[in-house]
Amino acid sequence: MLIPPILSAPLHMIPIPLIERICRLMFGRIAKAHPGLFERLDEHRQKRFAFLPTDLPLAFVVVPGREEISVLRQPVEIEADAITEAPLFLLLALMEGRCDADALFFSRDLSVTGDMEAMLAMRNALDASNIDLQKDLAKLAGPLAPIARRVIGEIRDRALKDQNRPAGEAAAWN
Amino acid sequence: MELICPAGTPAAFHEAVDAGADAVYCGFRDETNARNFPGLNFSREELREAIAYAKRKGTQTFVALNTFMRAGAEEIWYKGAADAVALGADALILADFGLMAHVAEKYPEQRLHVSVQASASNPDAINFLVDAFNAQRVVLPRTLTIADIARIGKNIRCEMEVFVFGGLCVMAEGRCSLSSYATGKSPNMNGVCSPASHVRYRKDGGELVSELGEFTINRFPAGEAAGYPTLCKGRFDIADSNGYAFEDPVSLDVMGELEALKAAGVKALKIEGRQRGKAYVAEVVSTMKAALNSPPDRRAPLLARLRTMSEGQKTTSGAYEKRWR
Structure with missing residues (x-):
């Protein structure tokens, strides 16, 4: 499932500091809900991990050890140790461990470049973390949390359903 | 079972x-x-x-x-x-x-x-x-x-x-030295086949290029399903042909x-x-x-x-x- 251009277009206009502020709020909430989130990163904690949603005009750079997230407007030359590119919903599904990164790599839905050791450690750290965006982020909506939870859940279900392609597309080797 | x-x-x-x-x-x-x-x-x-x-x-x-x-x-x-x-x-x-x-x-x-x-x-x-x-x-x-x-x-x-x-794996369980040959590390002794520290992916036009140590393992054209960056599943130039010598991905x-x-x-x-x-x-x-x-x-x-x-x-x-x- 891709973000339609009609929805991503306004992101060209919204000031980066505002988007960054919202992202930091969400990142902080997730880090608080999962205090051991980056324990598996070991010596890779201070590295810069870039996540590039291919259907958004934005890029996100995370330094786990400093619990720091910055937002850049694409296209831009990214300075990062490791870069992951995929549609936004797949990146979010990977964060929750709802998709298998290797399978997405095989299907070419996901691409990774840079420091593979760091990226593999990040993948495994996220996969082990039991992040649940619906549960973790809905609280940010305050009194509207139940509505937020329902909306996030519905969007996620639709995105995951879309990702489950018919198996007939693949082939037997022998 | x-x-x-x-x-x-x-x-x-x-x-x-x-x-x-x-x-x-x-x-x-x-x-x-x-x-x-x-x-x-x-x-x-x-x-x-x-x-x-x-x-x-x-x-x-x-x-x-x-x-x-x-x-x-x-x-x-x-x-x-x-x-x-x-x-x-x-x-x-x-x-x-x-x-x-x-x-x-x-x-x-x-x-x-x-x-x-x-x-x-x-x-x-x-x-x-x-x-x-x-x-x-x-x-x-x-x-x-x-x-x-x-x-x-x-x-x-x-x-x-x-x-x-x-x-x-290729048919040499516990005895395969391909990863050792390319990187100095193996699943048998270090627990890692084709360690991530030696793997690089890069884009070359529409192609995805996978590299292990100093070896180019594969070049996947746009749209072709990819595989792991292991020597056993590498695509090699052999004489006039180009293909998988050991095993397909x-x-x-x-x-x-x-x-x-x-x-x-x-x-x-x-x-x-x-x-x-x-x-x-x-x-x-x-x-x-x-x-x-x-x-x-x-x-x-x-x-x-x-x-x-x-x-x-x-x-x-x-x-x-x-x-x-």
Whole structure:
């Protein structure tokens, strides 16, 4: 499932500091809900991990050890140790461990470049973390949390359903 | 037949148990097991909790200590075995004869399984391990036909476990030196095949280029399913041709041969993939459990969905249906 251009277009206009502020709020909430989130990163904690949603005009750079997230407007030359590119919903599904990164790599839905050791450690750290965006982020909506939870859940279900392609597309080797 | 499932993290372990695994195999976060990848595997405390969870659900836990001990550093493996026994592992999966001897002597009551990495592929080799170390199960190398497995089964004094789904190595289990050749590190000694520290991916026009050390492993044109960056699945220029010299990027799937494997005397079916995510574990284990509980003619549609999770999005029955001999 891709973000339609009609929805991503306004992101060209919204000031980066505002988007960054919202992202930091969400990142902080997730880090608080999962205090051991980056324990598996070991010596890779201070590295810069870039996540590039291919259907958004934005890029996100995370330094786990400093619990720091910055937002850049694409296209831009990214300075990062490791870069992951995929549609936004797949990146979010990977964060929750709802998709298998290797399978997405095989299907070419996901691409990774840079420091593979760091990226593999990040993948495994996220996969082990039991992040649940619906549960973790809905609280940010305050009194509207139940509505937020329902909306996030519905969007996620639709995105995951879309990702489950018919198996007939693949082939037997022998 | 038992279903033996992989787990690289506690989260994947829970998924495997909840999806109906009869046993889950896993390893410590160090070089004692053949999936020593960054961020993967279990601390002692995580394994303690995992084993307790599995026991509550009636699932067994097998701990893989299946690399070969480094001379002078044996204590790392001995400590791993001592801790796994103390934590209540139902079986240890071992490849090194020295470690087997140590476990058989120190923990005679501990169930011992022979890892696929030990490459025990004939009755003499297997019975030697049974007699010498009281091995109670052998994980057979993926080099045998089903007829071979049936012949072995009639002549050995322990249970047989075989891989039925997941990553497929070249036919030199425990003896492959391709990764060592390219990077200096191997699954046998360091627990890593094609270590991530030596892997690079880059884009070249529409192509995805994978590199391992100083070798270009593959160039995948746009739209072509990709595979792991291992030398065995590299695409080589040989004389005037360009293609796969050892093996295609492809995964093993012999779930279509369940009845034959059962008739051959196989006790347990193993899924490869401790390095895979919990979504893979949940999907593969639940699908295979459903297939095992279904009549043979209903299995194929269930299992077809797993092909998209396979390397290169292709599957093979490998040596089990060897056609070239």
